[in-house]
Amino acid sequence: MSHPAELLSAYLDGEVTPDERRRVVEHLARCGTCYVDLESLQAARAALRSLPILDLPVDLMPRERHRVVPLRRRPAVWVGAAAAAAAAFVALATTFAPAPGLNVTVNDLSRPASARASIDPSFSSAKVVLPPLPTFPEAGQ
Amino acid sequence: MAENIPLTWEEVARNHGRKIYNYAYRLAGNPHDAADLVQEVLLRVRRALPEYQPGSFDGWLWRITRNAFLDEMRRQARRPTVALPDDPDRFDLNPSPSADEALDSFRIGDDVQKALLSLPLEFREAVVMCDVIGLSYDEIALAAEVPVGTVRSRIHRGRKLLREKLV
Amino acid sequence: MKTRLAALVAVVLASLVLVPAPAWAGDTVGDHLEIASRAEYSGEQVVSCQTPDGVKNAVYTLMQKDGKLYVSVEVDATTTVVVGGGSYEVRNADGSVSVTSVEGAGTVDMGVRYDSQDGAIEQYLGREAVPVDIMQGALRRARMTFDAETGALLRTQIYNSNGSLYCETRFVKFVPGEPAVAAGGGSTTQPLAAATDSDLPKKVAGFSELDLFTFNKDSVMAYYSDGLFSFTLLHSARSVQVAEIANAPEVKVGDYKYKRWFGPGQVVYVWDSEVGGLALLGDLPLDMQEQVLGKLPFPKKPNVIVRIIQSLFN
Numbered sequence: 001m002s003h004p005a006e007l008l009s010a011y012l013d014g015e016v017t018p019d020e021r022r023r024v025v026e027h028l029a030r031c032g033t034c035y036v037d038l039e040s041l042q043a044a045r046a047a048l049r050s051l052p053i054l055d056l057p058v059d060l061m062p063r064e065r066h067r068v069v070p071l072r073r074r075p076a077v078w079v080g081a082a083a084a085a086a087a088a089f090v091a092l093a094t095t096f097a098p099a100p101g102l103n104v105t106v107n108d109l110s111r112p113a114s115a116r117a118s119i120d121p122s123f124s125s126a127k128v129v130l131p132p133l134p135t136f137p138e139a140g141q
Numbered sequence: 142m143a144e145n146i147p148l149t150w151e152e153v154a155r156n157h158g159r160k161i162y163n164y165a166y167r168l169a170g171n172p173h174d175a176a177d178l179v180q181e182v183l184l185r186v187r188r189a190l191p192e193y194q195p196g197s198f199d200g201w202l203w204r205i206t207r208n209a210f211l212d213e214m215r216r217q218a219r220r221p222t223v224a225l226p227d228d229p230d231r232f233d234l235n236p237s238p239s240a241d242e243a244l245d246s247f248r249i250g251d252d253v254q255k256a257l258l259s260l261p262l263e264f265r266e267a268v269v270m271c272d273v274i275g276l277s278y279d280e281i282a283l284a285a286e287v288p289v290g291t292v293r294s295r296i297h298r299g300r301k302l303l304r305e306k307l308v
Numbered sequence: 309m310k311t312r313l314a315a316l317v318a319v320v321l322a323s324l325v326l327v328p329a330p331a332w333a334g335d336t337v338g339d340h341l342e343i344a345s346r347a348e349y350s351g352e353q354v355v356s357c358q359t360p361d362g363v364k365n366a367v368y369t370l371m372q373k374d375g376k377l378y379v380s381v382e383v384d385a386t387t388t389v390v391v392g393g394g395s396y397e398v399r400n401a402d403g404s405v406s407v408t409s410v411e412g413a414g415t416v417d418m419g420v421r422y423d424s425q426d427g428a429i430e431q432y433l434g435r436e437a438v439p440v441d442i443m444q445g446a447l448r449r450a451r452m453t454f455d456a457e458t459g460a461l462l463r464t465q466i467y468n469s470n471g472s473l474y475c476e477t478r479f480v481k482f483v484p485g486e487p488a489v490a491a492g493g494g495s496t497t498q499p500l501a502a503a504t505d506s507d508l509p510k511k512v513a514g515f516s517e518l519d520l521f522t523f524n525k526d527s528v529m530a531y532y533s534d535g536l537f538s539f540t541l542l543h544s545a546r547s548v549q550v551a552e553i554a555n556a557p558e559v560k561v562g563d564y565k566y567k568r569w570f571g572p573g574q575v576v577y578v579w580d581s582e583v584g585g586l587a588l589l590g591d592l593p594l595d596m597q598e599q600v601l602g603k604l605p606f607p608k609k610p611n612v613i614v615r616i617i618q619s620l621f622n
Contacts, residue, residue: 009297013271015278015289044300047307048257048272051250056162057176101547102527102585106576109550109589112519112531112540 003031008038012045153186160274161206167269168210170258181209200283203276207284256306264299271296337424337440337452343459348373350487357475359570366572371487414518418535421514422449432462433482442536450536458484469595475573503528507583508543513599515539539590539600548585550578561598564607581605
C-alpha cells in the first residue's frame with residue numbers, strides 16, 4: 001500500500017480516526033522509510049515547540065492607528081520655452097502608457113486541451129501541461 | 142469547547158493577547174509587527190464583540206487575528222520601500238549589551254525562527270497555529286476557512302520543509 | 309507581499325463518459341487509438357523533448373481504466389498535476405478547485421492531413437508491439453507503438469520536418485491489467501463557456517478551430533487541431549501576461565519576435581499584435597510552430613517615439 005504521507009503528521013498530533021491510526025501503526029511496523037519520516041516530523045514539531053512563549057511587551061495599549069496615506073505626486077510644472085515640448089511628452093506618455101494587462105497562467109491555457117481528454121483521439125500524457133514552479137495565489141483570494 | 146465567553150475586549154486582551162502576540166511574532170519575525178497586530182486585533186474585537194454569536198470563540202477570534210495579519214501584509218506589500226515581514230533580514234536580533242532576560246528569549250530559537258520565515262506563508266501559519274499556539278486541526282480549519290484535509294496537508298508540508306531547512 | 313513557490317495539487321474527477329469512436333474514416337491508426345483507449349493498465353511514462361532551450365523532460369504516473377486516463381506528474385517534491393478523461397480538475401493546496409469540461413466539442417478528421425501505415429512487429433519493454441507511422445505526405449510526422457496484447461499506446465515519437473526527433477513519450481514501466489484507482493472527491497463540473505464569435509481565423513496552417521470559449525469579458529480562447537496536434541489560442545483586447553513565464557526571453561520566429569517558453573511536450577508563445585494580446589500553447593513540432601505563427605496576427609512593432617517615452621517613464 002502506498003505510504004500514509006500526510007497521515008503521519010496528523011497521527012503525531014492525535015488528529016486521526018481510530019481506523020487511520022490503525023493503518024498508520026500497521027504501516028510503520030513494515031516501513032522503514034516512513035518511520036524515518038515520522039522521526040523527522042517529530043523533530044520539526046519539537047523544534048517549533050521549543051520556541052519560547054514571549055511575553056507581551058510593556059505598555060501595549062490599543063490605540064487608534066494613524067494610517068499614512070501616500071501623497072500623490074503632482075506632475076512637475078515646467079516654466080518657459082520648454083513647457084510646450086514637455087507637455088507634449090507628457091501627453092504622449094499617457095496615451096501610450098500600456099494598459100493593465102490580462103494575467104493568465106499556463107494552467108488556464110491548457111484547460112481546453114486537457115478537458116478534451118476523452119474526446120480528442122490523439123490525447124496523450126504529453127498533452128498534460130506542466131507549468132514551471134507555480135506561484136501561490138495571493139492569501140485571502 | 143465550553144468556556145466563559147469574555148464580555149469585554151479587556152478580557153480578550155488579558156486571556157488571549159499573549160497568544161496573538163506570539164502568533165504574529167512567529168509569522169512576521171519581529172516584535173514591531175507583532176505589537177501592531179495585537180493592537181489591530183483588539184480593535185477589531187472591540188468592534189465585532191457586540192455582534193458575536195455563540196459558537197466557537199477560538200475560531201472566531203483566530204479568524205479575526207488571521208485576517209488582520211493578512212490585511213497588514215497586503216498593506217505593507219503596497220509600499221515596497223518597507224521591508225516585508227517575511228524578509229529574514231528584518232528579524233530584529235539586536236540586543237544591547239545590558240539586555241534583560243526578556244531579550245534573551247529572543248535569541249533562543251533563532252535558527253528555528255529563520256527557518257520558519259523561509260516557509261511559504263500558508264505553511265508557516267499552519268505549523269505556528271498547531272505547534273506554537275496549540276490549536277486543534279478543527280480550530281485551525283475554522284480560522285483559516287479551509288477543510289481539515291487542507292490543514293493536515295499544510296501542517297505536514299510545513300514540518301517537512303522546516304526540517305529540511307534545519308539540517 | 310512576495311509570492312512564494314507553493315504546492316499545486318491537481319486532481320481529476322473523471323466523468324462517466326466513455327471515449328467515443330474517433331471521428332475519422334477507418335484507417336489503421338484510428339482503430340489502434342480506439343482500442344488503446346479501452347485498454348486497462350498502469351505504469352510510468354517519460355516525456356522528453358529536444359527544444360531550442362535544451363532538453364525538457366518529465367515523468368508521469370499513468371493509469372487507464374473504464375476508458376478514462378489518469379495522469380499524474382511530480383514536478384518537484386511538492387507539486388502534482390493529475391488529468392483524467394472527461395473532465396479536468398485542478399485542486400490547489402488551499403482547497404480551491406477548478407473543474408473544466410467541454411460540451412459539444414468540434415471534431416476534425418485526422419485523415420484529411422495524415423495517412424498511416426502499420427509496421428512490422430517489434431519488441432518494446434520486452435513486449436510485442438506494433439509500430440504505426442503517421443505520414444504527412446512523404447514526411448513521417450509521428451510513430452506510435454502499440455502493445456500487441458492490450459492495444460495500449462506504449463510510445464509516441466514526434467518528428468520535425470527535417471526528420472529530427474522533437475518529442476518522445478514512452479512508457480518506462482508498463483503494467484497491464486486493471487489498476488487500482490482512488491475514488492475522486494465530489495464537485496460540480498462546469499463547462500467552459502462557449503463563445504459565439506471571434507476575430508480569429510477558422511483555419512490556421514492546416515489546423516481547424518474546433519472550440520471557442522469565453523475567457524472573460526474581453527478575451528476568448530480558441531482550440532485548434534489537425535487531428536494529431538493541437539493548440540490553444542488566447543486572444544484578448546489587452547496585453548497578455550502568462551504568469552509563470554514572465555521572464556522568458558524574446559526570440560525571433562520568421563520575421564518577428566515572440567516571448568517563448570518550452571515545457572515537456574508543450575510550447576507557449578506570447579505577443580502583442582495590432583488586434584490585441586495573444587498567447588498560444590500547443591504540442592506541435594517546431595516547423596509547424598513557425599507555420600502557424602506565420603498565419604496568425606503578427607507582433608506589432610511600437611514606433612520609435614513611443615519606445616523612447618516608455619523607457620523614460622517606466
